[in-house]
Amino acid sequence: MSKLNEIGLDTGKSKTLAGKLNELLADYSIFYQNVRGYHWNIKGEKFFELHDKFQELYENLFTKIDEVAERIQTLGYTPNHQFSVYQKLADIKESTEVADGVKDVKDILDSLKVIIMLQRELLNLSADAGDEGTNALMSDYIREQEKLVWMYTAYLKN
Numbered sequence: 001m002s003k004l005n006e007i008g009l010d011t012g013k014s015k016t017l018a019g020k021l022n023e024l025l026a027d028y029s030i031f032y033q034n035v036r037g038y039h040w041n042i043k044g045e046k047f048f049e050l051h052d053k054f055q056e057l058y059e060n061l062f063t064k065i066d067e068v069a070e071r072i073q074t075l076g077y078t079p080n081h082q083f084s085v086y087q088k089l090a091d092i093k094e095s096t097e098v099a100d101g102v103k104d105v106k107d108i109l110d111s112l113k114v115i116i117m118l119q120r121e122l123l124n125l126s127a128d129a130g131d132e133g134t135n136a137l138m139s140d141y142i143r144e145q146e147k148l149v150w151m152y153t154a155y156l157k158n
Contacts (some may be wrong), residue, residue: 005076013129018077020122021134025068025079026089027118031111032061037098038108050101057108057148064141071134091118105152112145112152119145 002010039054069079080086087094091114095107119138126134 007074007076007133009075009129009131011076013125014075014131015077017122017125017129017131017134018072018075020118020125021068021072021075022077022080023089023091024115024118024122025065025072026086027092027111027115028061028065028068029083029086030090030092030094031115032058032065034092034095034098034107034111035061037095038101038104041098042101042104043099044101046101050104054104067137071137074133075131102156105156109149109152109156112149116142116145116149 002012005011005014035054035058039051039058042050042054069081072079080089092111095104097103119142123135123138123142126132126138
């Protein structure tokens with residue numbers, strides 16, 4: 001018989017989920033900082049429009065970072081908090097060019113693709129573990145971010 005954690009989930013599966021959630025936390029944290037950079041440094045004709053949209057996005061990412069860290073805690077593990085660890089774990093890399101709105105939006109789309117793919121993996125793992133809490137969180141995030149992909153993609157079309 002498997003050992004169950006405090007919320008009734010298999011400890012081995014919970015450990016795997018927590019590890020993947022820490023990867024997601026790393027990607028979200030770097031993505032968040034990139035979007036802050038876009039917000040701070042955007043220039044040009046679409047400044048006002050993008051400045052506001054980037055703020056809306058980084059505020060949303062900040063909330064998700066907190067929720068993911070709390071989910072890791074709920075599973076009985078410790079969320080990573082060091083940026084040096086995030087840089088090693090994350091598939092999203094720090095942006096160095098942050099003042100070009102079109103490039104920024106393309107970078108956002110690339111980052112969302114990475115995050116959605118990881119969340120789909122987490123969705124499958126959480127379903128296998130019977131972890132409805134993580135599953136619901138990932139499902140909500142995916143639905144919301146798919147809409148963002150549509151909107152940012154539409155923005156880039158002339």
